[in-house]
Amino acid sequence: MDQRIPHSSGLQSSGAGYDSPAPLAPDLRSEDARDKPSRNDSLTAQLSTVIGGPVGDHALIGRVGFWTPMRVLFLFTVVFLALGWFSKAGCIQQTGTADGSLTLDWNNGRQYVAMCYSDTVPLYGAERLNEGAFPYKKKWVEQTPEGDRETRYMEYPVLSGLYQYAAMQVAKSWDATPLLPGALQVVIYFNVIAFGLALAWLVTVWASATLAGRRVWDAALIACSPLVIVHAFTNFDALATAFAATGLLAWARRRPVLAGVLLGLGGAAKLYPLLLLGPIVVLAMRSDPMQRTPSAHLGIRLRDVDSWDSLMLWVRETPYRTSILSSRPLGAAGLTVAAGIGTWIAVNLPILALYPTGWREFFRLNTTRHADPDSIYNVITSFTGWPGFDGNLSHAEPPTILNLVSLLVFVAACALIGYIGLTAPRRPRLAQLCFLVIAAFLLTNKVWSPQYSLWLVPLAVLALPHRRILLAWMTIDALVWVPRMFYYLGLDRKGLPEQWFTGTVIVRDVAVIALCALIVRQIYRPEEDLVRREFTDDPVAGIIDRAPDPLLPWLPAPLRPRPAPARG
Incomplete structure (x- = not known):
């Protein structure tokens, strides 16, 4: 029965025979294509009850004046970055000494017991930044565990080293200004570093949310990742994630030169963004450049x-x-590769020309570095007593065989990923191949520093937007920090045995391998890919998005796409 509200109640007529509680908006368009997690994801639907429940059936999507999805994501990011800062705050607490001066309170292994350790704090003195020295020019002598002496320089890639130098200059200027609040220079330095890294992670969230397209709310997993709390300020990796994400965004917006420049800058901060050039080239080849x-x-x-x-x-x-x-993808990929390598050279060349020995320090240390505690090689050693490929080595003696094995295994993994990219029944999405390449690099490399897991977060969300699965992996990876800190504390101070730590590393590695398996499954079964529903191809692919996906007759038969098997 049509029970209409009388006009005398102050309600306005909608013009369709019914009355509205207020005048209708002049523009009734709705962003109906946008993914609505509160209606199609059970976890988000349960969480949404805190703020009133799932979005309504007749809601006008995309019409909010202030709280747009991007601003909500920024709010989430700031909250989790604040939690990340508080998780490190215990390591910048000051205490007095016997002579009345101030020093950091790292007594009794506090940095491990409070689990607040951050590389940025000890590096301020270890890299001689406290002396106002310019990275790569300053050198110093350290004693090795064997009692020898070696000459050292700044150990980070050029852009990360210059970022530390700029933060040091700001910290010293702050400390020299009497009107500003005072603290130890290393405390000011940490806060300056953290502020820049927070901006970089906000850029990462923004670029990833833009790349997500209609699934913009997937980026909430990046903003609210447990790994942000633990590792956003552990090292300088947020710089690289920002360049990597914006580089992919430039590629998605069909600006190949800018994409290469941004990826090259990321490679000058941490080398991993340059690895993303490989999947771009593979998918460009897949798009039949011979036409x-x-x-x-x-x-x-x-x-x-x-x-x-x-x-x-x-x-x-x-x-x-x-x-x-259809005739341009490989040319665009070539521009991106050339711009990326050219940018990396342009950033590194001045330091190489002025301070060649200091510039080579990063590469020298990575060559002579032994298996990291997080690497699969050390895990095997921990549980079996295996001495490694090279046996017992001195501090500065390079593990030549380990270096070669890790490189060959990674190259083989990349070849397999390239084979998958070329032969899958439907062209894979760019984020899927990017995740597989970075995951392969971390799993096969001799070094997996804990903050490296941040590299995977944006790529995982874009490649496999299954919220419960991703939250489970991120939680596992973040919790590895706990046994790591107590293992570093040492058994003499009631720490944990090594196997407690390496056991959790195995769980973390299995979780990452499981993500890779799920992504490969969705590559071969694209109908299970959440991103490719609703007539979407690949929002990250740029010039390749919705391009033809031919059989590539110019390739050898084993490398051509294979038709999907018929399913009942």
């Missing part, structure tokens, strides 16, 4: 289009954008 003209793809000649009707039929059957762009 020369649209008519070659159609099997007709343009001069055969002799009337307006035949021209419209040709345009409808083969969209202009797709047919024209």
